[in-house]
Structure formats: structure tokens, C-alpha cells
Amino acid sequence: QQQVKQSPQSLIVQKGGISIINCAYENTAFDYFPWYQQFPGKGPALLIAIRPDVSEKKEGRFTISFNKSAKQFSLHIMDSQPGDSATYFCAANTNAGKSTFGDGTTLTVKP
Amino acid sequence: NAGVTQTPKFQVLKTGQSMTLQCAQDMNHEYMSWYRQDPGMGLRLIHYSVGAGITDQGEVPNGYNVSRSTTEDFPLRLLSAAPSQTSVYFCASSPPPYNEQFFGPGTRLTVL
Numbered sequence: 001q002q003q004v005k006q007s008p009q010s011l012i013v014q015k016g017g018i019s020i021i022n023c024a025y026e027n028t029a030f031d032y033f034p035w036y037q038q039f040p041g042k043g044p045a046l047l048i049a050i051r052p053d054v055s056e057k058k059e060g061r062f063t064i065s066f067n068k069s070a071k072q073f074s075l076h077i078m079d080s081q082p083g084d085s086a087t088y089f090c091a092a093n094t095n096a097g098k099s100t101f102g103d104g105t106t107l108t109v110k111p
Numbered sequence: 112n113a114g115v116t117q118t119p120k121f122q123v124l125k126t127g128q129s130m131t132l133q134c135a136q137d138m139n140h141e142y143m144s145w146y147r148q149d150p151g152m153g154l155r156l157i158h159y160s161v162g163a164g165i166t167d168q169g170e171v172p173n174g175y176n177v178s179r180s181t182t183e184d185f186p187l188r189l190l191s192a193a194p195s196q197t198s199v200y201f202c203a204s205s206p207p208p209y210n211e212q213f214f215g216p217g218t219r220l221t222v223l
Contacts, residue, residue: 032211043201043216049209101154101156
């Protein structure tokens with residue numbers, strides 16, 4: 001049973017375009033929703049996160065949109081750059097110390 | 112701060128061998144977790160700990176043991192390695208309540 005479904009699996013965007021990655025969850029016990037960025041050969045690194053009492057959070061070019069009723073959240077990368085090319089993971093956390101990750105999206109930004 | 116450190120970086124085992132993957136953190140985080148990453152399957156939780164002396168199973172615990180005697184260390188033991196355990200293993204630490212994970216650099220394990 002996959003508790004966090006992430007799409008698309010891969011994404012190709014032109015430089016300057018908008019990258020959008022979507023995630024959906026089922027467990028209403030999840031109470032925190034982070035996104036991680038991973039470059040090849042490295043561990044994932046926290047990018048941005050949101051609590052379910054907020055509908056949107058923006059940090060620079062990165063924005064999370066959250067729809068609690070639909071149990072969906074998404075990452076928007078504005079003005080995408082080649083340096084943004086990486087694998088992105090959404091996650092859903094409980095306050096009991098567990099994180100559940102999506103399967104990841106490989107983003108390629110073409111110059 | 113070194114953050115989360117993992118040793119070794121690479122390891123090759125033969126089927127049936129045992130070994131311990133080491134993980135240490137210097138951020139005084141209460142929570143620690145072990146994940147394995149396989150192509151197309153994201154990060155799957157093996158075991159996690161919410162404090163010294165407390166561990167619990169994650170999504171894929173079979174074939175692995177953990178213990179947490181100190182806040183800093185969280186070793187992962189492979190009891191009898193199998194080719195299906197070929198993967199990249201990541202250790203992470205996180206502070207409550209939001210559990211934002213800080214990952215180590217990973218250990219690439221190959222079981223022949």
C-alpha cells in the first residue's frame with residue numbers, strides 16, 4: 001500500500017519554465033509535508049516544507065501548494081534553471097517520528 | 112558540525128555475510144532513521160528510533176536489525192546478506208516535532 005503517490009516520474013522543462021510535481025496522500029494522520037532535493041551521489045536535502053493548516057508556502061523560486069480536502073500537495077519551481085536538475089521527493093510525516101516518501105521525480109531543465 | 116556521517120561509503124559482500132553500517136549524528140536530534148533507496152522506488156523506511164533505547168520497524172525491516180544505545184549512534188546490522196539487499200542506504204536524523212530529516216551521504220552496498 002503506497003501511502004504517498006508522486007507524479008510525474010520524470011519531467012523535462014526548458015530553462016525559465018515552471019516545473020510542477022504533484023503528490024497525493026491517504027493517511028489523515030500525516031501532519032507535515034516536506035520536499036527534498038537529491039543530486040546524483042548525494043543524500044536528499046530538505047528544500048521546503050508545509051503544515052496542513054497553511055494552503056501555500058513560498059521560498060524564493062519554490063512554492064508548495066496544499067489542498068487538505070483533496071489530500072494533495074504540489075511543488076512549483078518558477079523560472080527553472082539547469083542547476084535545479086535533480087530528483088525531488090515529497091514526503092509526509094507523522095509526529096511519531098516516521099516519514100513516508102513518494103517515489104521521486106527526476107527533473108531535467110534544458111538550457 | 113559534521114552533521115550525519117555514515118561509514119563505509121562503499122561495501123561489497125558475499126551472500127550470507129553479515130556486516131554493520133555505521134551512522135552517527137552530532138546535532139543532538141532525538142529521531143534517527145534508516146532508509147534504502149532503489150531505482151524507481153524512492154526511499155523506503157527500514158527502521159527508525161525516537162530516542163535512545165527505542166526503536167521500531169518501518170516498511171521493509173526484514174533482514175535488518177538496529178539498536179540505539181546513545182543519542183548519537185544508530186547502527187544498522189545486516190544479519191545474513193542477500194542479493195536483494197543490494198541498494199544505497201541512507202541514515203537520517205531529525206528533531207521533533209516536525210521530523211525534518213537530515214540525511215547522511217549514503218552507503219552503496221553490493222551483495223554478490
